[in-house]
Amino acid sequence: MSNSPDGSSLTKAQSYALVAAAAVLLSAVLAPVAYDRATEPDGSVAVITVEGFVSSNSVSAVQEDLREARENESVDAVVLNVDSPGGGAAASEQLYLSVQRTAKEMPVVASVKSTGASGAYYAMLPARDIYVTPASIVGSVGVRGAAPGPSLPGEIKSGPDKASATADQRRAQIETLQRAFVGSVMKHRSDDLELSRTEVAHAKVYTGARAVDNGMADEVGSTQDAIRQAANAAGLDDYEVYRKEPPRTGGLLLLSTEDGGTVVVEESPVGYDAVDSPTLLMVYGTVRTQDEVIGNVSA
Template identity: 45%
Template sequence: MADSRWPISETRAAYVVVVTLLVVLAAVVAPIAWNLGSTAADDNPTVQVVTLRGGTNDANVNAVANTLRNARTNDSVAAVVLRVDSPGGPVAPSEELYLAVNRTAAEMPVVAYVEGAAASGGYYGIAPADEIYVKPSSTVGSIGVIVQAPLSAVEQAEQVSGTYVRSGPDKAQIDQDRLREDLERLQRAFVETVMTHRGDDLSLSREEVANGRTYLGTQAVQNGFADRIGDSEAAIEAAADRSARIDGDNYDVAYTTRQVQVTLSIQAAAVDEVGGNTIYYTDTDTDTDAGESAFVRPVRYYAVWGVPVEATAHREGGTDE
């Protein structure tokens, strides 16, 4: 039975634009190409600059994770700079990004540079970095999670039991109380991760961290979400200084070739504000294939600054320097 605190009828009245990223080609991210060329001696250690521009979706995160894996197994790489401009994205790939950065930081210095934004899942990913550099105009924070569920599935959940044969009483059911419990569980895990990695530097309480606010770079340095104001060169120098393998200026800087591009389209969605959390429901009235297919759309959790973002990618060459 629907929770009276989340009246479905009210969700139909509020609409937002949800940006969805669609497949434009068979979405297989091309292998990361290493650009280790330098005028310096071949035996010089290397600071690897790894760039994430865009959402923390599967394609972008897989590309970054593969690059970090190559860095960890490349004897010439002594430190990593993670250059980020990301509003976050689905929780699952955001967690993958965090795990990849955390594993890398356990093996070599990692310095994050927030080129534009590191918000929500984007900030989640850089939390394990040894230092976080920002510009005054950078945006960081937005610690929080939202959930997206098919509206028709929520409205028609009770009809499922009379229409389908189920293997158990909870199979194919969307329970609003359970959605909220899962949302809060993911939120606590997100906040705990930030407190684990940044707690000693933060001047904010756990409750203030969890409120979902974003901060400009200067504010982020003041409250502990970031460490220093600086550009990418400052971040590279800081990463080199942190490496015991690098002596002075005797190091190379390497970039990767990016081959990920996203394409945008628009979809409508209903919104239900509940206790500071936002629940997004897909509006099947805009669907060309509504009805039976509505029951197979998954519930998705997002750590994103703004509205939910989904992404796939197609290949595009170009050196990201």
């Protein structure tokens, strides 16, 4: 039963040793790979900024960012980083629809830095949660518009109804947009709102802490808190954060004042009160033209 003449026992021992050595070597090679796989993030959260006056140009950029997030398989949730008093009614509605489409595909959480009012608040409504700071300004659920302007001297119209809106017609247009705005607030926030439909339509603004109390917002917290909430809603324990900053564009100025903010728009060639200038706005603050502001400053 001792060693056989042909040395088979020695051969088996050598074979076992070789197998053990190979196993050790293989585990050493595969261990870093297994570690890398274990530490890879579960997914990512995209932080998309909505900043300044809501215009067709700024909304186009945000819509593109939202589309990229929806089409990127590695993005599991979106945080809207909002600091805006609102803007054009049509642009605000387009942004709302884009956020709503994104919210149907992944969790969307909004975070208000300083201001998320009027059209900017409208755009945030599809978000599952709205985070604010105690001093944030939110609300202003309303629409404003200039009265129709008079015809220019010597103006020739192509038809009798061209630029012929009356004050009553303009008021009806604003009321239609207002009903849609208020209706969206009631649709998305009714389960949490402590305000009646009539109170919402008063278009008041609220500080962040008050907005949480009355249901216009959900939580007091930072953007990082909003990111954590979005990741949690997407089921992510370990995640990366991608930040998309808005492009810097000219043509619109945003100034702050003690009475709530002044939105400064470029003056139309036919004047702010005429038909070709921006007249239907979802914006919190006083609307003035550049020339008016410059004149006040120089005076």
